[in-house]
Amino acid sequence: MRPLESRLRGLARRASKGDFAYLRARLGKLLWSEQRHVVLRRDLLATSPAAAARGRFTLRPLQPGDLEALSADLPAHQMPEIEKREYLLRNGLRGGHVAMLEDGRPCFIQWLLTASENALVKELFEGSLPEVDADTVLLEGAYTPPRFRRLPIMPAAMARLAEKGRDMSARWAIVCVGDDNPSMMKAAELAGFRPHELKIDRLRLFRRIVTHGEPALSG
Ligand SMILES: CC(C)(COP(=O)(O)OP(=O)(O)OC[C@H]1O[C@@H](n2cnc3c(N)ncnc32)[C@H](O)[C@@H]1OP(=O)(O)O)[C@@H](O)C(=O)NCCC(=O)NCCS
Numbered sequence: 001m002r003p004l005e006s007r008l009r010g011l012a013r014r015a016s017k018g019d020f021a022y023l024r025a026r027l028g029k030l031l032w033s034e035q036r037h038v039v040l041r042r043d044l045l046a047t048s049p050a051a052a053a054r055g056r057f058t059l060r061p062l063q064p065g066d067l068e069a070l071s072a073d074l075p076a077h078q079m080p081e082i083e084k085r086e087y088l089l090r091n092g093l094r095g096g097h098v099a100m101l102e103d104g105r106p107c108f109i110q111w112l113l114t115a116s117e118n119a120l121v122k123e124l125f126e127g128s129l130p131e132v133d134a135d136t137v138l139l140e141g142a143y144t145p146p147r148f149r150r151l152p153i154m155p156a157a158m159a160r161l162a163e164k165g166r167d168m169s170a171r172w173a174i175v176c177v178g179d180d181n182p183s184m185m186k187a188a189e190l191a192g193f194r195p196h197e198l199k200i201d202r203l204r205l206f207r208r209i210v211t212h213g214e215p216a217l218s219g
Contacts, residue, residue, distance in 0.1 A: 010087070035201045036179045038215050039130065040193035044166050044173055048192030050159040057107065057153045059160050062089070062096030066106045070098075074145055081143050085109060088141060091124055093117065096141070097164075099157035107148035108157050113138040114168055127208050128201055129176055137165035139175040142184060149183075155190035162191060 014022050042048070067089065071082045088111070089096065095113050098106040113121060118131045121138070132138045139162060144154050162173035175193055177184045195215035202209045 041196035048159040136172040159191035
């Protein structure tokens, strides 16, 4: 199923369930909204202390059943986070990875994306993510179920995932973080990323206008 068809079906499903609050919010966003993201970047030639954390988890490519395992015992309000990632998977986005605890449970998911995914990424994320050059990988879709937060494994897993970019001949790894997401910002910085630019997405009557600026320097 193509992403647009999949999205329209999703909207139709919400409408059939009478979820008009969601539909109103979605329409409002498409008509007039603004989102600010910090693009953080990591030089993959430099080492990250977070990546050195060992023993408590392994990182491996996403396998069938991982999303179900991540959603076990998840509070209902967190399910949209799983649904977003199911949507990426259903539409063929490759590069998903999970951090596995020693007892075999996945505790964190994130995608490692290369330039070959640019077209699909553009379609799936409606142009809200930057396209990457061949020397850059993009990390996206980070999610830790609440019961696994602050272990802390996620910054180390993210650092290790970024470093897989070296095997793909990348020099840089980037990640886009909403400027209202301090946990992710801290985790990215612990994983060796530094603010690189500010990206402002304005949606005006269904049209996306992107501008770039200097990021505010963190702490
Ligand atoms: C963002 C998210 C992935 C972070 O995952 P997490 O497993 O909670 O990450 P961690 O707890 O290991 O690290 C983040 C927090 O721990 C702290 N931390 C982790 N390791 C640390 C260390 N060695 N020293 C100091 N602080 C540390 C971070 O500073 C941060 O603190 P805070 O959330 O209490 O402010 C998770 O909160 C999530 O899934 N959120 C919803 C989805 C989302 O926002 N995804 C990001 C899209 S860009």
